[in-house]
Amino acid sequence: xxxxxxxxxxxxxxxxxxxxxxxxxxxxxxxxxxxxxxxxxxxxxxxxxxxxxxxxxxxxxxxxxxxxxxxxxxxxxxxxxxxxxxxxxxxxxxxxxxxxxxxxxxxxxxxxxxxxxxxxxx
Numbered sequence: 001x002x003x004x005x006x007x008x009x010x011x012x013x014x015x016x017x018x019x020x021x022x023x024x025x026x027x028x029x030x031x032x033x034x035x036x037x038x039x040x041x042x043x044x045x046x047x048x049x050x051x052x053x054x055x056x057x058x059x060x061x062x063x064x065x066x067x068x069x070x071x072x073x074x075x076x077x078x079x080x081x082x083x084x085x086x087x088x089x090x091x092x093x094x095x096x097x098x099x100x101x102x103x104x105x106x107x108x109x110x111x112x113x114x115x116x117x118x119x120x121x122x
Contacts, residue, residue, distance in 0.1 A: 012037045014073060016044035021056040028065050038065040041073060082119035 005013070013036050017024030024045045031038050040060055047053030061067060074093060078085035093104045110116040 011035065012039070014039045014041065014068070016041040018045065019047060020045040021047045021052040025056045025060060028060050029063055032064050039068045039073075040065050041070050042067045043069045082117075084120075087119070 013031055015024060015028055015031070015038060017027060024040060028038050028040055038060075040057075042057055045053070047056055057067060071093075074089050078089055080086065090104055090108070107116065111118045
């Protein structure tokens with residue numbers, strides 16, 4: 001996996017892991033040591049206990065990693081309803097996005113009502 005990451009030439013990573021306090025922490029700390037800018041998706045990992053999860057997130061922030069949640073990652077990757085990337089994630093956002101689902105539904109309802117121009121992919 002390391003070789004594949006290095007082959008991209010990118011220095012910014014977005015990471016999650018099965019266990020925040022072990023899998024994710026070890027990987028993030030290693031990437032930070034190697035000079036990567038690391039974002040860890042706080043709600044896509046879990047600890048062996050809620051306390052372990054919280055402690056690991058605190059440790060990672062103190063080490064220099066940046067916390068982010070999955071909805072924020074999706075919004076940054078596809079920030080605009082007119083982009084084709086948004087179409088690919090809209091269904092997931094509508095079903096699993098919590099508050100973000102309301103935003104997605106709101107924009108799509110405005111498109112359906114003719115208030116907002118439909119994106120090119122529709």
